[in-house]
Amino acid sequence: MSVRELVVLGTASQVPTRHRNHNGYLLRWDGEGILFDPGEGTQRQMLRAGVAAHDIDRICVTHFHGDHSLGLAGVIQRINLDQVPHPVTAHYPRSGQRFFTRLRYATAYRETVDLTEAPVHQDGDLAVTPSYTLQARKLSHPVESYGYRLIEPDGRRMLPDRLAAHGIKGPDVGRLQREGVLADVRLEDVSEVRRGQRFAFVMDTRLCDGVYALAEGCDMLVIESTFLDEDIELAAEHGHLTVGQAARVAKECGVRHLVLTHFSQRYSEPDEFERQARAAGFEGELSVAHDLQRVPVPKRR
Secondary structure, three states, X not given: OOOEEEEEEEOXXXXXXXXXXXXXXXXXXXXXXXXXXXXXXXXXXXXXXXXXXXXXXXXXXXXXXXXXXXXXXXXXHHHHHOOOOOOEEEEOEHHHHHHHHHHHOOXXXXXXXXXXXXXXXXXXXXXXXXXXXXXXXXXXXXXXXXXXXXXXXXXXXXXXXXXXXXXXXXXXXXXXXXXXXXXXXXXXHOEEEEOOOEEEEEOOOOOOHHHHHHHOOOOEEEEEXXXXXXXXXXXXXXXXXXXXXXXXXXXXXXXXXXXXXXXXXXXXXXXXXXXXXXXXXXXXXXXXXXXXXXXXXXXXX
């Protein structure tokens, strides 16, 4: 059975706290693992969460502030130490190439893994696999930052009543799905479009077109909510979102499950984030993320 879930490794913003590690998020998508923004301490959080280096197929870095990238050195070396048997691809802003290179080769170690560097320099598709298309959109932050979005290809949902009406059953159903036609019956005659799932990861940014483009129609949106609404001026000054802004984006874009994260150390209680998100009008599933949490991607509609 395929597994699609978010494993939260860390939820702090600039400064970690006793209860919140720096950023780190692993998305399990069927048999693949995508590690987003490995901040300092990610390797230990992986151990605590039961995430192995072998689980990582792709690394996506939104930008090169330390709380989103200082864990790269340890993660890359661990991938090589454990001799991960499959290739690993790393995406990051091309303008930060010097930072990625420094982190990749921060200390001496033996390279055993095929690590492909695939930097991002513009909006668009980064990778197309049978399970998803990975896209990037530029965000608005003091340093160049990109958000990421996964889109599953649309499929088809078979309709039992229409199959029965045409007398199609057993192995013939699979044959029709594979070939698209059986005798004079077309696949579209006995099925309907099943919309593919969508996931977006939006970190440090002000409100901008990229935020809305990434969030549009998502089944799960993981988004920074660094500040409470009363600190909106601080958010704008430092290039961040408030919880109310994040929740309104989710509402306007039809997000099904909103995951709030990247909290300033100035706030110790998470309840106010949930209250302000609801006050902003978001009525879907809501998670105020905490370290080591596992959040399932909502089932297909």
